[in-house]
Amino acid sequence: MFVGRRPGWRLPDNDATPEAVFWSRREALALTASAGFSALARPQRSQAALPEYPPHTSRFGLSQPLTAEKYATSYNNYYEFDSGRARAPQAGSFKTKPWRVVIDGLVEEAQSFDLDDFLGKVPLEERLYRHRCVEGWAMAVPWIGFPLKVLVNLARPLGSAKYLRLESFMDPETAPGQKQFWYPWPYVEALTIAEADNELSFLVTGAYGKALLAQNGAPLRLATPWKYGFKSIKSIVRLSLTEERPITFWERQQPQEYGFWANVNPDVPHPRWSQAWERLLGTDERRPTKIWNGYGDYVASIYATLDKEPLFK
C-alpha cells in the first residue's frame, strides 16, 4: 500500500482517465447506494456490489487511451466457458457469491475466508494497466483491486517457500469447457515469490468502476501486466506456497509453445507468430510491442540473475 509516495508506473495527471469511465464508476457507486432495487432488476447483480474505494483515478495514467469497456468485457479468452474462438464467454449460471479463497502450503498460518468478508477489510485501489495477450492483442484496463502481496503476507510464508501457485475453480457443470478432458483442468498459474511480492502484481475484483464480470475473471483474478495475459489467472480459489516450481496449465498442455515465465518481449516470437506488434482492442491500430510490456523499470531487476531461464516463453 502506498502512503503519499507515487511510484513511477503511476503516470501523472496529464493522462487522466477519460471522463466517461470516471462517471461510469460514479454511477456504479450510486447504484450500490440504492442496491435494493438493482438486486431484483439486474441479472448481473454482482456488477453493482463493490466496496467503496478512493477515487485514485486521476493519479493513474497510461501512455495510451483506455480500452472501451464494451471491448474489454466482450473480447476474452476464457476456455472454461468457450473454446476460444467465439470470444464472448457465456458464463450464465456461474456463481461468484459466496466465493471461498484458501491460502495454504508453506505458510505459518493457512487461511480460508469468504472473499466478500475479506474485501470489506482491505483497501481497494484503481490501477490503469496494459494487458498483452500472447495471441497479439492488447488492451488498457482500469482494474480495481489490491496488491497480491497483501493477501500472501496474511498467511506469513515460510522461508522455504519459493513459488506461489494459483489455482482457478473447477465446476464442469457451469463451465462446460472443463468437460474437454484433454485440457489439464483446473487452470493453474504460478509466480516466483519475488514476482508475487512485486508492487505491480495485483489482485483484481473490479474494472471500469464495477465489480468484475464473469468473463473477466470474477470474482478474483490476477493482473501481472509485464507478462502475457495467460499468466493473469481468473476466478482464483486457492493460493499455495510451494518449494518446487509448479507446472502451469499451458506449460503442461503445450510446453513447446508456452513456458513458466512468459514475460512480454517483442523480439522473441511465438512459434506460430511474431510478437513484434500488438493490436489494440476496439481499434484497427497496430503498435510495436514493448519489452516487459513497458514495465521494465519495475520488474527487470527481478530477473537479473535468471538469465539462463527462458524468460520470454
Next chain:
Amino acid sequence: MITPWQDRSGRFYPFKAVVFAGLLLPGVWTAIAFGLGGLGALRLNAAIHLLGIWALRFLFLSLLITPAKEILHWARLVQVRRMVGVAAFAYALAHLLFYVAEQSFDVATVADEIFFRGFLTVGLAALLGLALLAATSTDKMMKKLGGRRWRRLHRLVYAIAVVATLHYLQQLMLGEREPIVMLGLLYWLLLYRLLGVTLAQGPLGLFSVVLMSIAAAVLTALTEASLISVASGVAFGRVLVLNFSLELGIRPAWIVALPGIILACAGIAPRYQALTGMKTPSASAVRPLSRRP
C-alpha cells in the same frame, strides 16, 4: 460474354442468379458488419477469419458440384461450377488483403511472416493455386489450353483443397469443431472422386454414396481422436467414445456423415421417376436437360 444469371444460350437462368446472389452474400454481410461495428473488438481479425472460412466453404462447394450433379441427375448444375470456384478465389484474395490491412499495409512484415510462419506459407500456396485456376477459368483460356490440358490443370483443385484445409487445421484449437468438420468433408470429396475412378469406374450408386459417407465420418472420428490424443496425451479411445455422447455437443463425424446421406436420399427421386417414366414438373426441374431440344 455470359452474365452470372444467364445460361449458355443467353437465357435468364433463375437458379444461376440465386447461386450468384448466395456467393455474394457472405461478402456483403461481412462488409456491412465491418462498417457498422458488428465484428467486435478486432474487426480486421474477425473479417480475416470470416473471409477465409467462406473461401474454403466455396472451394468445397465447387468440388461438390460434380458429385451432386451425378447423384441428383442434375446436369445443368455444372453451369454454376466456375462461378463458385471463382468466388472461392475472390474470398481467398480478400482474406489475404485483410491480413495485409491488419498488418497496417506493412508489406515487409507480411512477407517476413509468410516466409517464417508455416501456416501462412501454406495459405499462400493455396491462394496462388486458386489464382492460377481462376486465371485459366475463362472460355478463352479453356480453348487456348485445349480440353484435355485444361482438365488436367484444373485437377489441381484437389491438391489446393488439401493445402487450404491444412492451412485451417494448423490453427486448430483442441476440441474446436469446424476445422475437423471441414477435414471430414474433404475426405468425402476425395473419396467420391477416388472411388469413382477406381472401383466404380463411373458415378457411384446411391448405396455406395451412403456407405462412403459413413466411411468418411469414421475416418473423421479417427483423425479427431488421433489429433487430440497426440497433442494432449489423453487416451485415443476416450476421445473416440465421445462420438456416442452429447457431453461435448454433436461431434464432427456426425456432421460429416449428414450431407452425403441427404444427397443420396434426394437422389432417389430422379431415379424413381426415370424408372416409372413419370414426367412430373418436379422431374423436369431435376432433369431440365432432357426437356431441351
